[in-house]
Amino acid sequence: MTAVAQAATGLIVHGQTAQGLTGCPACGVAAVGHRRRRVRLHDIPCCGGPVRLVRAKRLWQCRVGLCPTTVVSEQHSLAGKRAILTNRAIRWATDAVEKCDASVSALSHQLGVSWRVLLKGIETEGRRRVGRL
Structure with missing residues (x-):
């Protein structure tokens, strides 16, 4: 964590x-730091409101000329890849729907995302949990 701000x-x-x-996933040679990309994620609520994480995700560059991989994220x-919600937020919301009979609409409001985004995460987590049985 590098900073926290109240908005x-x-x-x-x-x-x-x-x-x-x-290492490069294609050739295994040590990759070189290329730059960082900001990724914005919604996390579980704290202090009565939504929490947004802004993570500076590293990008790596493979310097081997014949390697098919150029930049690795x-x-x-x-x-997960291209996620809007943290895995923790998805588990939190799925638990609330399962154990507390909370509505997806109310939970999405607490997380600061649309109910469609949250429902997709809950469906994925629900399928994962059912597969564990």
Whole structure:
């Protein structure tokens, strides 16, 4: 975490992963840090309002000329590719629907997202949970 700010729409938390070393998934050679891209995610509510995470996601560049991979995006367990919600927010909302009979509309309001976005996450998490049985 690098900074926290209070906005009219809730808390905004800025963060980034530590500098590290990663290999190219295609050729295995150590990749070079290319730049960072900001990713905005909605997380579970805190202090009575929505929380938005702004994460500086690392991009890596493979410098091997014959490698088919040029730029690799950092992956994190916080959220999947192209996600709008954190995995934690999806689990929180799914638990609320399952155990508390909360409505998707009310939960989406608490998270600061549309009910369609939340419903998609809940459906995916529900299928994952049913598959575990």
